[in-house]
Structure formats: C-alpha cells, structure tokens
Amino acid sequence: MEKPRTGGGFGAKQTAVCEVYPAFVAWKTGRPAKITYTREECQTAGSPRHEMELHVRLGASREGKIRVLDLYTLSNTGAYGEHGPTTVGLSGHKSIPLYTGGLEAYRFSYDVVYTNLQPTGACRGYGATQGIFAVESAVNELAETLGMDPAALREKNIVRVDVGSATIRLGDDSCYNMTIGAADMGTGCDTILAQMAAELLGCAPEDTEVADCGIPINPALAHAIYRATGVWHRSLPITPEKIALGTPGAY
Secondary structure, eight states: OOOOOOOOOSSGGGSOSSTHHHHHHHHHHSSOOOOOOOHHHHHHSSOOOOEEEEEEEEEEOTTOOEEEEEEEEEEEEETOOTTHHHHHHHHHHTTGGGGTTSOSEEEEEEEEEEOSSOOOOOOTTTTHHHHHHHHHHHHHHHHHHHTOOHHHHHHHHSOOOOOOOOEEEEOTTSOEEEEOSOOOSSSOHHHHHHHHHHHHHTSOGGGEEEEOTTSOOOGGGHHHHHHTTTGGGSOOOOOHHHHHHTOGGGO
C-alpha cells in the first residue's frame, strides 16, 4: 500500500458546502472551474468551527494535587447537526485525560443545540481545541489561587506517557530512518517527530528520514509499523547508544 501526499486535511474536506457548483460547471463545460469566496463569504457561507461555552470546575489540595475535574460543554451546531455530537465529545475526551494521572473523580457532560445560524463543520482540532483551552485556562486560574507556578502545577498533575512507539534505525547512508504508523495529512507529524528524534540523537532534522504507514516496507519492518500506531501522542525515549546497540528500549 502506498499513501500519496494529500496536503492539508484539517476537516474542511469532510463537508461539501459549495464544491458541487464548480463541479457542475466543470462537468458541463469540460473545463476547469473554481469558486472564490470573499472574506465576508468565508464567514457566512463556509463551514466554521463550533461555538462552545464551557464550564470547568477543579478540586485540588493545598499542595496542588488536582483531585476532581468537572467539565460541561454547551455547543452551537448551527442549523444542521452534521458534526454536532462528535465535536462536542472531543471537547471532553481530549482535555480531561491530560490530568487523569492523579484524579479521584471526574465528570463530562454536554448539550448540543440547533440555532438559526450558519451550520458548523469539522475544523482542525475538531472540538479538542475548545475543551483544552477551557481546561488549561482553569488550571492557570487554579495555579494563581494556590500561589503556584503554572508549569510546576502541571508537572505535578499531568498524565505520564512513558511508552514510545517509533522505530529508528541507522541507515547505510549514515542517516537515521524512523518508521511510524501515523499518516501526515498536513498536521505536521512527520516534521515534528523528525525534530524530536534529531534533538534526542544530537543530529540535524534533515538527517532523520521519516517513513509513514504508506511507504512500501519489507516484512521485517511490518511489526514495527504496527507498534507505531498512535505515535503522535507518545514519547521517544531513545539515545544514540540504544540505536547503535539495537537495544529493545530504543523503540
């Protein structure tokens, strides 16, 4: 299987808003056609991000240990509900797990409402951006209340991920070859992971070649590809010594 470069895939391609009209023109005329929005039309005839109102309650000890997190989201889906239930779900499912390392209790609830406004769609982040902004803002307020440094408060509570799922090998050309299971659709994971690996290995990012799940591979790498699924949210605990020795911990 080969995966071609798809360009940016930030959600705008999930919903057909006006694309059908230039398609009809191209079909009938046999010539290329396009539709160009004005800045105002981008705001009134597109597929914007969901407007959300979020309420966050945190409970913590005086020492800064977050024990309780309660999140409620009210989402405006516009005149139609195509992405209403899924985007609101991610406002909680992607924000609460950041602090589940020491939580004793948490709750997530939501409502999605229709309004006489422009229908909303899938934008990059897909609801996670709204939820994370709200939760992180509340954590900043908690830090101020406790008189703690916000970074120190997060260090005390944020969930730990100590399992990596990328495979790096030293190639014959003296460059590092990293195999991952993620598919870069314009989100930048190929670039980001190459930069992370280069920092850990002490080399330049251009000396690290990233092979995603669509690159033809030999059978010996198939298991490594499988283990790399979901690498975008995992760490890379690797060192040049582990790479050179082929130590299992290099993954």
